[in-house]
Amino acid sequence: MSHRLWISTGVLAIAIAAAVPSIITGQAPAPAAKRTAAANKKSAVPHTPWGDPDLQGVWNDATSTPLQRPTTIGQKDVLSTENEAEGFEEQLANDLNRDRRDGGAEVDVNRAYNEHWMDSRRLKITADRRTSLIVDPPDGRIPPLVPLSPERQKIRADQAASAARFNAGLPLYAQDFSLPVRCIIRTDSPPYLPTIYNNDFQIFQGPGYVTIVPEMIHSPRIIPLDGRPHIGKNLKQWLGDTRGHFEGETLVIETTNFRTDPGVVYQGANPATYKITERFTRVDADTINYEFTVEDPMTWTKPWTARIPWTKIDPKEQQYEYACHEDNYDIVHLLSGARLREKKGEVK
């Protein structure tokens, strides 16, 4: 029973986390030491018996370093001193901390549950002291949007209306909920970005294949390396269709054939023109550098690239099954709550 509750409240927490903006300011000095040790450590990259770079293992991508550089930090892409890095990290951690009690009861409730539920790794900045996960463009920010066509404006407006009904506690039907809340896709959809918990990925490899299994929603990306073409253009998938190859020590994968449903590709890009390329490079025994580049001339003025370190974790810290749809009580709670409020005449 308790784990069912956990999963259903998790659905809500994701929705809330997505809605809470990060505000980062200032810096504070503090002692530090080992941060660069991990970054500098470099050992021979292992290979599988059949000769591919070995990426097998359970990896975690949590970090507090934000995707986009906070405007308050200025132009600095890498913090040069330990003190600066500590201050940045502390500020981010304070902001992300769920055990704080400031802001009153409503704010506290909206923070949902406390640190017990959270991935503590998400309170650490990247070992290379970057101020944003985006490494290109150099300002560390997602490039400006291009003007959207009227059709796409309508899609976005419809999505915003669904989200508004959800946020007001008045969803009309299950399809008003976002894809993650409906348990269709979550952080299993590329690009892989850190979130509040369940940041674990297990990589399996066999001759001719690399397979990535994110903990949320358990959908594996099974990637053929034999150079075969993508599936036919009339076949569309929620996670797209992925092909890969090794360039030296780097696994390069490209994903196409995404479905056109709103919310499937990152930030409402245009599925037909959206392109995502991901690179996995094992830089030492405990680290994979995960880098992704997204481009879509119908959405962003230029391509952009982010880099996120994946850290190897103790295999005993295994993945757990993420059964989301199987006990998705909150869809029913929220829908029946909305109907009840209508019946009571609280809303029309």
Added chain:
Amino acid sequence: MRMRFGATTIGLIAAAVAVIICLAVLPGVGQQARNTNPFPAYRPPRMADGHPDLNGIWQALVFSANWDLQDHDAQPGPRPEIMGAYGAGPAGQSIVEGGEIPYKPEALAKKKANFEKRMTVDVSDDKKWHATGDPELKCYMPGVPRATYMPFPFQIVQGSSPYILMAYEFTSATRTIRMNSTQESPTDSWMGWSRGRWEGDTLVVDVTGLREETWFDRAGDYHSDALHVVERYTPVSPYHMMYEATIEDPNVYTRPWKISFPLYRRMEKNVQLLEFKCVPFTEDMLYGRFRKQSSN
């Protein structure tokens, strides 16, 4: 991939030659082998660790077992007035050793009730969420062994780590086989807790920690949370594995029982698991009664 098929084709020819020689020299043995085992002795390709290479995309062809594990006639679907032959199920012979599942007398009533309410879905009460309705109908993860004989392929990814992945097309379910692990299941789950070991060329997988809500088929065959499944995957040719599962649950059956059938390697040049993310297909059925009615 292509290289492997090349090698396995050569292997098949070699095996065929071996059979012919065997039949010519020992006709009696050949005859006997045909009666009990259609496959001649086979040595599968190896991984670097010396164990058989089970990588590939596999599928059972006894998928009528998903309608009913035991002998059953062809049958109309639950809503023939709208589904016609689309909803109908094929006849099938029992894949249960001895033909019948050894239910305790009192457990048989529950199976019958499951079947009668296989399409009764009511999610209005959290506590009764799983009380009725086939989990397959609701797009819930199918559990073990049902995932193996559903009419969808699955892929084995086996490398050089102590973990083997089994990935199923149906609702993107996965399970990790932990080789030589002594760790007990940390919690119950839909796909269970799988620990593997090699017995000769057979991959033996011990599955515990299965949630009690999964069924074995649309006929309502079921188990309790005491379910214990031991699976055996034995490669018998480049293109076949024999699959066997021993099913034990003292709460429901009078003794352990066994199912077995071959798994076939999918040979299409472009074969891959496609998505069967069925959640969107179930939302109107599960949640439709809670939507805002258009009459308002």
